[in-house]
Amino acid sequence: MLVVHNISEICTGPIGATPLNGELPITRKRNAAIGIEVDTIAWIRDDDPASWPPNAELIDAKQGCVIPGLIDCHTHTVFAGTREDEYVQRAQGLSYAEIARRGGGIKNTVDAVRKCSVDQLVELALPRLQRMLALGVTTVEIKSGYGLTVEDELKMLRAVKRLSELQPIELVGTYLAAHTTPREFEGNPDGYLDVVLDAKVLDQIRDEGLAEFADVFCETTAFNIEQSRRFLTTCADAGLTPRIHADQITQIGASRLAAEVGASSADHLERIDDESIAAMRKAGTIAVLLPACSFYLGVEQAPARRIIDAGLPVAIATDFNPGSSVIESLPLTMSIACSQMGMTPAQTLVATTTNAAAVLKRDGKIGAIKEGTQADLTILEVPTIEQMCYFAGRNCTKTVIKKGRAV
Numbered sequence: 304m305l306v307v308h309n310i311s312e313i314c315t316g317p318i319g320a321t322p323l324n325g326e327l328p329i330t331r332k333r334n335a336a337i338g339i340e341v342d343t344i345a346w347i348r349d350d351d352p353a354s355w356p357p358n359a360e361l362i363d364a365k366q367g368c369v370i371p372g373l374i375d376c377h378t379h380t381v382f383a384g385t386r387e388d389e390y391v392q393r394a395q396g397l398s399y400a401e402i403a404r405r406g407g408g409i410k411n412t413v414d415a416v417r418k419c420s421v422d423q424l425v426e427l428a429l430p431r432l433q434r435m436l437a438l439g440v441t442t443v444e445i446k447s448g449y450g451l452t453v454e455d456e457l458k459m460l461r462a463v464k465r466l467s468e469l470q471p472i473e474l475v476g477t478y479l480a481a482h483t484t485p486r487e488f489e490g491n492p493d494g495y496l497d498v499v500l501d502a503k504v505l506d507q508i509r510d511e512g513l514a515e516f517a518d519v520f521c522e523t524t525a526f527n528i529e530q531s532r533r534f535l536t537t538c539a540d541a542g543l544t545p546r547i548h549a550d551q552i553t554q555i556g557a558s559r560l561a562a563e564v565g566a567s568s569a570d571h572l573e574r575i576d577d578e579s580i581a582a583m584r585k586a587g588t589i590a591v592l593l594p595a596c597s598f599y600l601g602v603e604q605a606p607a608r609r610i611i612d613a614g615l616p617v618a619i620a621t622d623f624n625p626g627s628s629v630i631e632s633l634p635l636t637m638s639i640a641c642s643q644m645g646m647t648p649a650q651t652l653v654a655t656t657t658n659a660a661a662v663l664k665r666d667g668k669i670g671a672i673k674e675g676t677q678a679d680l681t682i683l684e685v686p687t688i689e690q691m692c693y694f695a696g697r698n699c700t701k702t703v704i705k706k707g708r709a710v
């Protein structure tokens with residue numbers, strides 16, 4: 304048995320998608336110890352050595368706060384190439400859309416990814432995941448979407464699968480073939496969808512266990528509502544749970560489509576309206592907000608408070624990608640949510656554990672510190688979650704435990 308002791312407080316949200324309005328159901332247990340049997344939390348007790356098994360292995364939290372291992376439920380961590388030239392152009396006043404019109408943006412990354420083998424993609428992504436782990440992140444969702452041919456999309460997902468065998472973070476694959484229409488199908492998005500929705504391709508994804516979710520960029524510059532509906536419902540029939548990049552630049556009804564197709568989440572939501580918030584709430588679709596992306600681009604944040612006040616559960620994620628959010632740090636993203644969206648540190652904790660687990664359909668297993676849940680724990684070197692968010696940009700993580708092992 305492994306016992307984590309000398310904890311200032313255990314800070315955890317509940318299990319299952321949770322609204323962040325009203326009194327937040329967050330538990331703070333002071334002077335407690337956690338007993339771990341193999342990969343599961345066996346008990347949470349008062350910090351009393353007399354009640355531990357005599358041969359227990361001990362981890363001294365040194366009066367740090369213990370939180371559930373953080374869950375980054377929206378990333379594009381597998382990619383090749385860098386786009387610092389666009390970063391400079393934006394600093395000089397060009398917009399993201401204007402840079403895309405000049406041939407920059409996603410298509411630059413697609414060119415670089417197509418040139419890479421699975422091994423090369425793995426080699427590039429591994430240090431990114433190691434840095435995320437050191438920040439207390441124990442589960443990460445990773446999307447395809449920079450291949451945009453059947454072979455290159457499968458190559459990206461195979462890289463995710465390989466990465467999950469090479470390091471401790473649990474990875475969740477998402478098929479985002481509908482990220483944008485590739486050059487070869489310019490002006491013919493439906494023709495492109497015919498190819499990536501071929502039954503043989505979806506069968507292969509299922510047979511190799513390459514993805515659990517399907518995602519589409521539903522936007523005037525990418526795929527319209529009709530095309531997005533077709534992509535998601537076809538993927539859902541093949542066993543992939545829908546998610547949507549929605550309402551980022553314009554409001555065309557993408558988050559209402561998320562509710563209609565029973566998506567686990569609609570993500571971005573900078574332009575969400577009240578009608579869509581109500582539809583998502585009714586459908587049980589979670590709002591995933593990406594404050595690091597708006598921060599990085601220097602644009603307006605999603606209306607987090609309006610969404611929270613309406614009682615719709617909110618998750619937050621880094622959206623880590625080589626163009627619009629080159630931010631690997633989920634703790635920094637939590638601080639940005641506090642500073643720029645008016646969320647409290649406790650709300651951001653529930654948004655990156657309890658609610659992020661629900662987005663990834665893992666609630667009950669990870670995302671909360673309860674007896675019987677998987678032992679994914681992050682031990683901080685500060686005594687509270689409030690202090691972690693307050694020290695924006697500093698790594699306050701001391702020890703990370705994944706599936707009962709200090710990693």
Ligand SMILES: [Zn+2]
Pocket residue numbers: 377378379548622
């Ligand atoms: Zn994204």
